[in-house]
Amino acid sequence: METSKLIEMRSATKEYRGVAAVKKVDFTLMSGEVHALLGENGAGKSTLTKIMAGVTQLTEGEMLLDGRPVTFMTPGEALSNGVAMVFQETSLVPSMTVAQNLFLGEEKLFNRLRGIYISAQQFMQSLNFQVNPWADVATLGAAQKQMVEIARAVRQNARVIIFDEPTATLTPEEKRHFFALIKDLRQRGVSVIFISHALEEALSIADRITVLRDGELVVSDTVDKFDREKIVQAMVGRTLSDDLYHSHGEDTVRRPGRKILSVQNLSMSRVVKNTSFSVYGGQVTGIFGLIGSGRTEAAKVISGIYKRDFFHGGEVKLDNKPIRYRTPRPAVQDGIVYVTEDRKVEGFYESMSIADNIHRAAQAANVSSSVFVSYSEIKEMAQEWTKKLNIRAINSNARVIELSGGNQQKVVIARSLVQKPKVIFFDEPTRGVDVGAISEIHHLINTLAEEGIAVVVISSYLPEIMNISDRILVCRAGRIVEEFTPEDATEERIMYAAVH
Amino acid sequence: MKSGRDAILSLNQEQMVIAISAVLFVLFSILLDGFFRISNLLSLLQSVSILGILAIGMAVVVIGRGIDLTMVAVMVFSTGWSFTLFAGGMQVEVALLLGLLLAVAFGAINGFLIAYVEIPAIFATLAMATVISGLGRFALVSSENIFISGDVGWFASLGAGAIAAVPMPVLLFLVISCIAFVALRLTRYGAFVYAIGDNPLASRNSGMPIRPMTVLMYSLASLVAFCAGLIMAMTVSSVNTKLASSTMVYDIILVVVIGGIGLAGGKGSIRNVISGTVLIGLLLNGLTIMNVDYSAQNIIKSLILLLAIIVDSLLNPRDEQTAQQGDI
Numbered sequence: 001m002e003t004s005k006l007i008e009m010r011s012a013t014k015e016y017r018g019v020a021a022v023k024k025v026d027f028t029l030m031s032g033e034v035h036a037l038l039g040e041n042g043a044g045k046s047t048l049t050k051i052m053a054g055v056t057q058l059t060e061g062e063m064l065l066d067g068r069p070v071t072f073m074t075p076g077e078a079l080s081n082g083v084a085m086v087f088q089e090t091s092l093v094p095s096m097t098v099a100q101n102l103f104l105g106e107e108k109l110f111n112r113l114r115g116i117y118i119s120a121q122q123f124m125q126s127l128n129f130q131v132n133p134w135a136d137v138a139t140l141g142a143a144q145k146q147m148v149e150i151a152r153a154v155r156q157n158a159r160v161i162i163f164d165e166p167t168a169t170l171t172p173e174e175k176r177h178f179f180a181l182i183k184d185l186r187q188r189g190v191s192v193i194f195i196s197h198a199l200e201e202a203l204s205i206a207d208r209i210t211v212l213r214d215g216e217l218v219v220s221d222t223v224d225k226f227d228r229e230k231i232v233q234a235m236v237g238r239t240l241s242d243d244l245y246h247s248h249g250e251d252t253v254r255r256p257g258r259k260i261l262s263v264q265n266l267s268m269s270r271v272v273k274n275t276s277f278s279v280y281g282g283q284v285t286g287i288f289g290l291i292g293s294g295r296t297e298a299a300k301v302i303s304g305i306y307k308r309d310f311f312h313g314g315e316v317k318l319d320n321k322p323i324r325y326r327t328p329r330p331a332v333q334d335g336i337v338y339v340t341e342d343r344k345v346e347g348f349y350e351s352m353s354i355a356d357n358i359h360r361a362a363q364a365a366n367v368s369s370s371v372f373v374s375y376s377e378i379k380e381m382a383q384e385w386t387k388k389l390n391i392r393a394i395n396s397n398a399r400v401i402e403l404s405g406g407n408q409q410k411v412v413i414a415r416s417l418v419q420k421p422k423v424i425f426f427d428e429p430t431r432g433v434d435v436g437a438i439s440e441i442h443h444l445i446n447t448l449a450e451e452g453i454a455v456v457v458i459s460s461y462l463p464e465i466m467n468i469s470d471r472i473l474v475c476r477a478g479r480i481v482e483e484f485t486p487e488d489a490t491e492e493r494i495m496y497a498a499v500h
Numbered sequence: 501m502k503s504g505r506d507a508i509l510s511l512n513q514e515q516m517v518i519a520i521s522a523v524l525f526v527l528f529s530i531l532l533d534g535f536f537r538i539s540n541l542l543s544l545l546q547s548v549s550i551l552g553i554l555a556i557g558m559a560v561v562v563i564g565r566g567i568d569l570t571m572v573a574v575m576v577f578s579t580g581w582s583f584t585l586f587a588g589g590m591q592v593e594v595a596l597l598l599g600l601l602l603a604v605a606f607g608a609i610n611g612f613l614i615a616y617v618e619i620p621a622i623f624a625t626l627a628m629a630t631v632i633s634g635l636g637r638f639a640l641v642s643s644e645n646i647f648i649s650g651d652v653g654w655f656a657s658l659g660a661g662a663i664a665a666v667p668m669p670v671l672l673f674l675v676i677s678c679i680a681f682v683a684l685r686l687t688r689y690g691a692f693v694y695a696i697g698d699n700p701l702a703s704r705n706s707g708m709p710i711r712p713m714t715v716l717m718y719s720l721a722s723l724v725a726f727c728a729g730l731i732m733a734m735t736v737s738s739v740n741t742k743l744a745s746s747t748m749v750y751d752i753i754l755v756v757v758i759g760g761i762g763l764a765g766g767k768g769s770i771r772n773v774i775s776g777t778v779l780i781g782l783l784l785n786g787l788t789i790m791n792v793d794y795s796a797q798n799i800i801k802s803l804i805l806l807l808a809i810i811v812d813s814l815l816n817p818r819d820e821q822t823a824q825q826g827d828i
Binding site for chain 2: 303305327328329331332333337338340345346347348349350351352356359360361363364365370371372373415416419
């Protein structure tokens with residue numbers, strides 16, 4: 001196969017508000033290769049690919065396509081130059097059929113539906129995709145949605161298809177199918193870039209691997225130069241992530257304290273199905289589950305954000321008293337708080353300072369109950385918590401939106417801790433958080449458990465769950481299906497329970 | 501080009517409004533006969549003080565990420581009902597108390613529809629405005645114009661009096677501004693209004709009583725509308741219910757938006773309302789002196805509203821991410 005440089009990035013730099021997400025990266029994509037892009041959360045993988053796909057533009061440096069310098073202002077422009085991106089959250093229209101999605105944006109003035117179904121079917125067959133063109137996209141599984149996205153990209157004569165974490169939501173069966181698709185694409189001469197967290201996948205399918213760390217390119221080489229050890233080392237910048245993810249092995253597992261929360265047959269529509277578990281004080285209960293397994297929803301039901309089913313909704317007991325919340329307010333007052341996985345959407349106030357953010361949460365929980373606001377109290381509270389959680393900002397008047405992901409997360413955690421919780425749910429506590437802050441947050445979670453608080457950590461990142469938990473619950477299809485002690489938990493066993 | 505745009509955007513909206521007001525003030529003083537006179541400036545302030553009071557009520561709601569299109573209807577029909585009862589022989593205090601309770605009830609219904617039935621504020625209050633107007637014409641008031649005859653006691657001084665040559669409505673505007681400022685900046689409820697406007701989901705998750713707060717916000721807006729209506733009735737000795745079908749509610753929004761209170765919620769303060777009120781007052785006064793006719797004034801006002809909303813969406817984009825990348 002001829003190998004010419006298809007896309008070349010020269011000292012590519014992208015800054016958001018003066019913070020570099022990508023720093024002086026030299027990246028090359030050869031034609032007809034499968035290129036894996038690896039790195040931790042926030043390493044700049046998504047940003048780099050978004051630049052190629054025209055979602056965002058370079059601040060400095062240049063991008064060459066076939067040796068010509070190009071700048072894509074829109075995804076449409078990138079697409080017409082043959083660069084397509086399949087996003088993490090799919091960009092299909094759920095209420096339309098497969099065929100309509102396939103031809104989206106190419107409708108003629110008088111759109112003949114029959115015609116597009118026939119050509120959609122022919123096209124899908126030519127790709128060997130088993131997807132019914134008449135089916136509504138909303139009814140498809142994750143893998144089939146991906147097939148539609150790929151088909152759309154191929155139909156638009158894409159020479160480069162970029163996948164952002166394509167396998168995160170797939171079952172092993174679907175994954176195999178997906179890899180077959182990628183091999184098929186390569187045979188057609190299409191270059192593929194895929195972002196992944198799964199190192200084995202990258203090793204098995206990629207021709208070349210590039211590792212990014214903190215926005216910089218660490219290493220880029222053909223796949224035979226890599227093994228798991230070497231990738232991890234490149235990703236975290238030190239030999240294995242030992243002190244990050246395996247420190248727990250040494251200290252003893254905390255024994256369960258008092259049973260604080262007991263959940264019996266909890267149900268909420270079709271997302272949480274008849275699930276039961278208990279949470280004990282003084283230890284960390286880890287809940288592992290893939291996206292869509294109902295773990296977040298179960299936590300939100302318990303903390304009053306969602307309502308459980310009115311009939312047969314099950315029973316939740318806090319300190320042996322049955323509870324049923326219609327809003328989060330009584331839950332917070334009873335000491336159940338939820339630290340969100342999506343801090344930007346429902347975690348903090350972006351136009352407010354750190355101090356105001358923390359104080360607002362204290363007011364909401366009636367921790368500071370006077371009608372008039374005391375500005376000295378706001379200041380003291382901010383000083384106390386920025387020190388306790390080591391929130392790094394120029395001063396406590398800095399707006400939260402200007403902080404790094406790790407510091408934002410610490411503010412969100414401080415907002416919950418100031419409410420003096422008895423039970424605290426951390427949903428993906430280290431998502432989009434830099435490496436340094438991850439260990440700080442893990443340390444904090446351990447400290448909270450030692451203080452006797454019932455801590456629940458929800459995560460879809462196995463090493464995190466294995467490191468931090470004193471008990472591991474596995475959630476699949478809306479219910480807790482298995483419980484492990486740290487001694488008998490292995491990554492394989494947990495994953496097996498989560499997907500089968 | 502780019503640096504010019506950045507320089508303009510680096511000013512905050514309040515500074516822009518003050519700058520534009522100053523420019524207008526100087527221009528009018530030089531160009532227009534009879535503008536720069538104490539009597540004219542006082543009548544300028546008096547003419548916009550009712551609008552300013554209404555804008556304070558609207559500001560509270562807008563900061564809490566809402567909008568209240570019923571304010572004018574509430575204003576004329578609650579006070580109109582009071583004075584209809586008064587004309588029918590009821591004691592003035594009782595009549596006004598009933599009117600006030602009616603106004604707060606309308607506000608509470610608005611809040612209930614928005615908070616509990618979860619109708620978007622703009623649709624709920626749009627529908628409620630027609631309901632209130634219809635109900636008002638049908639059952640509350642007897643004629644389009646309710647004249648106030650008879651002795652209303654000390655209430656008369658709310659519209660007519662003056663302290664140190666400053667007309668009462670202007671003073672009341674300042675008093676209500678101060679109360680609203682204290683309530684928004686120095687009390688926990690004010691803090692909740694800003695929090696709900698900034699991020700309702702985060703507020704809910706952290707245990708704020710957002711539904712009761714929403715009801716409170718709209719009730720307050722209606723209470724303020726009643727006060728404005730009372731002051732206006734005392735100034736002109738009548739209640740003109742035709743205002744309910746005028747474009748006055750857009751003038752209120754104009755004052756709020758041009759003052760720099762972002763329609764996206766969570767931003768701005770009472771200071772913005774005052775500067776917005778002054779700017780609109782200057783503009784209307786200047787246009788009146790220039791003898792610009794009413795419909796031309798309306799066009800100018802509406803164009804300014806449009807411009808203010810465009811500037812608002814540039815300065816207070818809906819979402820950090822879309823602002824950085826442009827809409828896809």
